Amino acid sequence: MDTETMHRIHFAFTITYHYLFPQLTMGLGLLIVILKSMYLRTKDETYNHASRFWGKIFAINFVMGVVTGIPMEFQFGTNWSQFSQLTGGVIGQPLAMEGVFSFFLESAFLGLFLLGEKRLSKPGHWFAALMVFVGSWISGFFIIVTDAWMQHPVAYRIMANGRFEVVSFWQLLFNPWALLQYAHNMCGAVVTGSFVMAATGAFYLLENRHARYGRIFMRVGVTAGVLASVAMIFPTGDLHGKYLAKNQPATMAAMEGLFNTTKGAGMLLMGQPNEETQKIDNPILVNNVLSFLIYGTTSAEVKGLNEFPRDQWPTALPLLYYSYHIMAGLGTYFVLLMGVSAFLLWRGKLYQSRWVLWPMMLSFPLPYIANTAGWMTAEIGRQPWLVYGLMRTSQGYSKYVSPGNTLFTLLGFMGLYTVLSALFLVLVYREIDHGPEPAITSVKIGGGA
Numbered sequence: 001m002d003t004e005t006m007h008r009i010h011f012a013f014t015i016t017y018h019y020l021f022p023q024l025t026m027g028l029g030l031l032i033v034i035l036k037s038m039y040l041r042t043k044d045e046t047y048n049h050a051s052r053f054w055g056k057i058f059a060i061n062f063v064m065g066v067v068t069g070i071p072m073e074f075q076f077g078t079n080w081s082q083f084s085q086l087t088g089g090v091i092g093q094p095l096a097m098e099g100v101f102s103f104f105l106e107s108a109f110l111g112l113f114l115l116g117e118k119r120l121s122k123p124g125h126w127f128a129a130l131m132v133f134v135g136s137w138i139s140g141f142f143i144i145v146t147d148a149w150m151q152h153p154v155a156y157r158i159m160a161n162g163r164f165e166v167v168s169f170w171q172l173l174f175n176p177w178a179l180l181q182y183a184h185n186m187c188g189a190v191v192t193g194s195f196v197m198a199a200t201g202a203f204y205l206l207e208n209r210h211a212r213y214g215r216i217f218m219r220v221g222v223t224a225g226v227l228a229s230v231a232m233i234f235p236t237g238d239l240h241g242k243y244l245a246k247n248q249p250a251t252m253a254a255m256e257g258l259f260n261t262t263k264g265a266g267m268l269l270m271g272q273p274n275e276e277t278q279k280i281d282n283p284i285l286v287n288n289v290l291s292f293l294i295y296g297t298t299s300a301e302v303k304g305l306n307e308f309p310r311d312q313w314p315t316a317l318p319l320l321y322y323s324y325h326i327m328a329g330l331g332t333y334f335v336l337l338m339g340v341s342a343f344l345l346w347r348g349k350l351y352q353s354r355w356v357l358w359p360m361m362l363s364f365p366l367p368y369i370a371n372t373a374g375w376m377t378a379e380i381g382r383q384p385w386l387v388y389g390l391m392r393t394s395q396g397y398s399k400y401v402s403p404g405n406t407l408f409t410l411l412g413f414m415g416l417y418t419v420l421s422a423l424f425l426v427l428v429y430r431e432i433d434h435g436p437e438p439a440i441t442s443v444k445i446g447g448g449a
Contacts, residue, residue, distance in 0.1 A: 006406040007079040007397045012379075013410060014072045016372055017417055021065035023371050026140050026186065027193020028058045029133035034220055036126045050216055051129065053436035054197070055113055058132070060427050062110060064420065071413070079406065083386055083396030089165045090156055090172070091146045098142035106135025140189070141182055148178035150387050151378065152247055164387075177247070180240040181378070187232035188374060191334055192367040194225030198341070199364035200432060202357040210435045215351055218360075222345055226338035233331055238293070244381075245294045248388065250308045251381035254317050255324040256290055257283075258304045265290040265302035273321045278305070315383045315393075323376040330370040337363060 032051050039047035073095065076084045084091075109131035117125050149156075155171035156164050166172055201217025204210045245252040253259075257268050259278040267289035271280040288298035295302075305313055314320045337359060344350035382388055386396040 001403055001407075003399065003401065003403050003406070004394055004397050006403040006410070007401070008393070010079060010406050010410045010413075011072075011075055014068070014075065014413060016375075018065065018068040018072050019371070019375065020368055021061045021068065022136070022140065023189045023192045023368070024196060025058055025061045025065060026136045026189035027191070028054055028061070028197070029136040029193075030190055031193050031197055031220060031224060032058065033126075033129050033133045034224070035216075036129045040122060040126055046212055046216065049436045049438055050213055052117075052438075053213075053431070055110075055129075056431050057196075057428060059110060059114055060424065060431070062106070064424055067420065068417070079398050079401060080386075080396050081398040083391070086162055086391065086396075087164050087387060089163055090149060093166065093169065094142040094145040094149075094172070098139050102135050102139035102142060106132055106139060109135060137186065140186060141178075144182045144185060145173055145175065145178045147378070148175045148181050151181070151382055152177035153387050153390055158390075177243060180236065180243055184232065184236040184240045185374075187228045187236050188367070188371045190224055190228035191232060192371060194221045194228060194338075195334075195360075195364050195367045197221035198225060199361045202361040203432070204435070205351055206354065206357050206361065210437060213436045218341075218350060219345060222338060222341045222350070225334070226342040229331070229334040229338045233335065237331070242294055245302075248381065249303045250305060250312055251314060251320075252294075253303060253305045253307075254314045254320050255377065255381060256302075257321050258290070258302060260304040260306050261301060262304060263291070263301045264288045264299050267293070268325075270325075273318050275317060312384065314381055316380050320377060320380040323373040323380065327370050327373040327377055330366055330373070333363075333366070334370070 032054050035047050035051035035054065039045070039051065109128045112120065113125065113128040113132055116128065120128065149172060152175060153164075154175045154177075155166055155168040157167050159165055197217045198221025201214040201219075201221060204214030205218065241252075256265075257271060257273045257280045258265060259280075264287065266285040266287040268280060269284045269286060271283035271285075274281050291300040291302055292298045294300065337356075341350055341356055341360060344353050344356060350356065384392050384394070386393045
């Protein structure tokens with residue numbers, strides 16, 4: 001296997017594994033603030049115990065995110081040194097701000113939230129939870145600003161030595177692609193947090209344990225989940241898709257399996273892309289829908305892959321196609337499940353409806369799959385470019401790091417992450433099995449000889 005491919009596999013593994021953790025912390029950050037706000041409003045200690053319980057889960061995920069995130073960023077220098085050398089003047093700024101501002105904000109107030117409750121006032125402890133939430137979401141923003149510049153480069157100039165330089169920091173931060181991608185991504189994170197919380201609540205209700213907390217987790221998880229699931233499709237997904245079609249038309253064509261330019265293009269629900277025949281095998285198509293979604297009219301023309309040189313097609317077209325359809329299919333499922341659950345919650349029947357509690361409990365891995373598929377769609381869709389239209393992937397990798405060395409370190413990461421995964425699962429299971437109830441300490445009264 002050639003060096004470039006090995007570097008791509010190595011980075012794909014580390015970044016995919018890493019993002020399993022931040023998506024939950026960013027989602028839980030908002031939900032913990034909601035629980036703390038309900039505690040301040042109702043003075044019910046149950047909400048405070050619930051927020052403390054999810055704070056522990058947040059902390060475990062946060063530590064795992066830090067441990068897996070640091071090696072990932074080092075790979076910019078080890079595996080992608082040419083890319084880092086040429087674009088470091090642009091991407092280095094938001095990455096540095098993510099570390100200096102948001103990471104320290106989040107970690108400092110997380111310590112206060114977990115350990116400082118007895119020293120802080122109730123509003124002060126709520127403020128600590130709010131700052132943890134803000135820090136996690138600012139962190140996500142700076143990371144997405146970096147990725148968005150690679151997807152849709154703005155506010156740059158190329159110097160005589162070939163390096164990129166920022167000409168407007170504010171234009172870099174408020175890249176339209178970044179704003180749309182950020183809104184869509186954070187909706188996905190809230191969906192993950194909502195499903196994990198609701199699944200835990202469903203587990204407690206089905207087991208007839210910690211039933212009061214199970215009802216709280218279901219109510220908060222379903223309410224936030226239905227709103228985030230809808231917003232993930234419309235308006236955030238819809239707007240991002242339209243901007244993608246305008247600025248990366250070859251990517252949109254590959255995602256939809258559209259090999260030829262078509263007026264009144266239909267949306268493909270199912271089928272298998274065949275690059276040799278440049279057709280979709282066994283297609284199930286809804287006529288005119290794609291044209292309407294992108295351009296607002298059923299008769300609009302949508303560019304196909306035939307409009308672009310073959311060397312500018314996404315290099316892993318079938319994987320891109322399937323990733324996109326997995327993401328879209330699961331997103332539809334989330335709306336249906338959360339919508340039914342919200343209806344039953346409104347009718348006061350959710351907590352007794354085991355036929356909904358079981359799917360809710362078993363569905364907690366699906367947002368992880370959907371978010372991973374969404375990021376695969378974005379990153380595979382950008383290929384063969386590292387910086388879209390400006391730097392090809394073949395120009396950015398470290399050419400003096402051999403495939404054997406890359407494979408050796410990849411196997412090392414796999415072994416280490418296997419151990420970390422086992423530790424993570426044990427810690428989370430221990431917290432969920434113990435439950436949100438505070439520990440009861442017995443006090444011996446009276447004296448003795």
